[in-house]
Amino acid sequence: MPDITSVVDTLDERKPYIELKQAKSSGELACDNTSIAGSMSQRACVYSGARVALNPVTDAVHLVHGPIGCASYTWDIRGSLSSDKETFRTSFSTDMKELDVVFGGEKKLSKSIDEIVELYKPPVIFVYSTCIVGIIGDDLEAICKEANERVGIPIIPVQSEGFKGTKSDGYKAACNALMQIIGTKEPEITSEYRINIFGDYNVAGDVWLVKPLFEKMGIQVITSMTGDATVDTISKSHGAQLNLVQCSGSMTYLAKWMQKEYGIPYTKVSYFGIEDLAIALRTTAEFFGSEEMMRITEDIIEKETERIMPEIQAIRKRVQGKTAAIYMGGAAKALTLIKGFRELGMEVVIIGTQTGKREDYKQISYQVKDGTVIVDDANPLELADLLVNQKADLMVAGVKERFLAYKLGVSFCDFNHDRVIEFEGYDGFLNFAREIDISINSPVWKYVGSKLGDSNSGSLEIKNTNMSAEQNTAESRKVVGERSNMRDIDIITLQGSVA
């Protein structure tokens, strides 16, 4: 195992989770374990996994059985969009108090369910259990079953006690909940070719840039889980002949179950990046084996690629050769991002995930160049070290990592809940490229780390004294020490982007 101490300083216990890829490295990374106490993991809990995977079901009531915090922090946090009902953006909680903890929260939960059914008339209620429920022993299954019979709509328990495992266990809990709905209604069949989109959460409307492509190919998309899904479409999803799984970490479990239960095969795809998107469309067309469909597919790929390519090329010129750090929740997104960056002429120097499995890291290791650092369940200090030592120009991650990158003068792209623009599909990739361009080439980075009195702190001085600006940059680096990754934006780019 190559030594990682040259690029990162961390706890001994954390070292097996970090690898510097070299020609002979095995790609065997320690992973899929609970986080080390006090390591400042970026991960959340079982409940959070269940919540992010299930919450986008738009017309369901998502009821959190627990103290108020768990509901407060997860109220409308994912940028998933709905084409119809907005019930999922409302936060429901049993708001357990001390007395409920002492005497049990079962009664309150039952009454809460009755109340919600009367006031909101939802098609289904998902009841999430939190840490405390697992300790005081409220029988969620029994209460939900009883309520189900009483109120006449599915009341589905989501067994997501925060401490009982990792975020991945939460995904499973969400899938288990979905299984209760699938197959409960007969689908209306409008095409001889039918699929489900799995593992797409319709963040910023992603699904809406993908679904039309399949429809153009003559395919009926029965449901997209769980982004923009309704209880109705989920209940009919067994009518599909193929499940396309994007976020494999969260939804492969469900896809496997559908294969076993309904004989529906699944395949892993990605709708991000020109190459992966084309593969997704072609694989689907090949699965159905219709020549007409294959022709349409090729036509879509050709026309759409041609349409976005001029701008992609222009952006490529502006970002080529820059380096990227990827830190994602799941491995599927991390993997597809490697290709996406390659399409923009950028190189990945750090790649990590919160929930990657052994097999995922092997694939990642296969995809990245020597000298890339691969990391599982990283923490802020490791990421900061890596960003500096691996000389990353840009980081792609979520909110917790954003301000860390900014403080180090590293540009940032949010590929997580907070995103407000679509990154999937052809227009989505164009959006992504534009965002990368903006992030890297903004003039603001020039000022990070500058001080009053530095002659390189503004564009005014640069025009006059080119040489001394460089000298000064070198000088200020020496002073601050750790700022070795501060970028030099060449003057032409800077002036260009200002103008």
Added chain:
Amino acid sequence: MSERNYTTVNPCIMCQPIGSVMAFKGIEDSMVLLHGSQGCSTYMRLHLAHHFREPVDIASSSLSEKGAVYGGSENLKKALKNIISRYDPKVIGVSTTCLAETIGDDISRIISEFRQEENIGDERIIIPVPTPSYEESHNSGYIKAVEAIVKTFTLEDSNKEIFNNKLNVVLSENISPEDTREMKHIFTGIVGHNSFILLPDISETFDAPMTGDLHKIPLGGTTHSDIADMKNSAATIGLGITNDNRAVNYLEHTFEIPAQNLPLPIGLEYTDMVLNALSEVSGMEIPDEFQKERGRLIDAMVDAHKYVYGTKVAIYGDPNNVLGMLSLALENGMHPTLVVASSKSPRFAEHAIERVDQVKPDCDVTILEDVDFDTFNDAVRKVKPQMLIGNSNGKYIAKDMNIPLIRFGFPIHDRVGAQRILTLGYKGAMRMLDSITNTILEVQDTEIAAKWSEPESYVPLGESNFHSAEA
């Protein structure tokens, strides 16, 4: 929605541990560790990062099933050890969560065991704060942590040391970093530099200048020597009057430091009250600078009075912030129709009613506390305010009712600059008033434009007669 008794829909409060985190983030060289499952710390980091737009590190003891069954002592000790080795903080606040409390972990005992086992020296201060999430709210978590911090730092030797003739200023509710800076500006101006101790102080820790360096623990915060010195002070001012400021009470009872609790200085009169008290306590005259600031505020109030008078407004958020904003609205002739405090507090309603009676006794105002946003939204629909003042979570009803929302308080996750919102002092009042007035003017502009863009609405004098005569 109609009457609900068992379900909370869109909560106005957060749980106690996040309040504790906010307090510890105002202490120099400190780190917070939440004893519970991994999710709690991550969720709070997200929530705080969204608002302050700064890196926020909160450690977790990452309790798993094993810890939950056999007790979390092993996890907590390991977490402490790892944090010391990686962050080397001088102060570690250990807050509990619902999980740790329910399994019955005694964190004080575990911490003293840890100190012995690892031979931790006196220079490292570890402060336990029990903050079960099923009790009260983030507001009480804040108060409890501040109390625990003061107690720990002054416990060493409960006798007074050398009288320092300083003024303690202890917050009982979170204020923005910009507001904290304004407070320091006021205290420095009146009682003098180095003559007061403000606790907690998030002015730098949650709003750090960009230098190109990343500090493991953000710089700034109330210094340890200052906190330890609080027992030697001449007087204490507690800021916030709706809740019991436990640290203030403790300092008063244990060290006989004369104390008074004052409202957050929001609006003209509450700011006057705080400045007068400062002058009285310190024996210093109020510098001309503040007379000028005050004069400018009154000038601004006169400039704005026609636009804001009678504007129906709903104000919501944490109790002391809301009370202050209520006062500001009343002073400017606005009509606060709905005033809502996120959490229950012993004296919020009493003070709110008192303030209404003092300034505008005929004002019809609904006062609520400890409600969720669903109840708040219903109340908004009923009283039909023309404007909302509060945190981001009012955006749904604001959009629904097509009325503007002026953001202040916590959390603000959908706009930039939450850390720089200024509401305290004369300057803060001016800033808020300008913002309120300009929002009203903006709405008026739009309404006027809409009115006159309709072709039928403008009929030149005489012409209508002419037309009707023809017809």
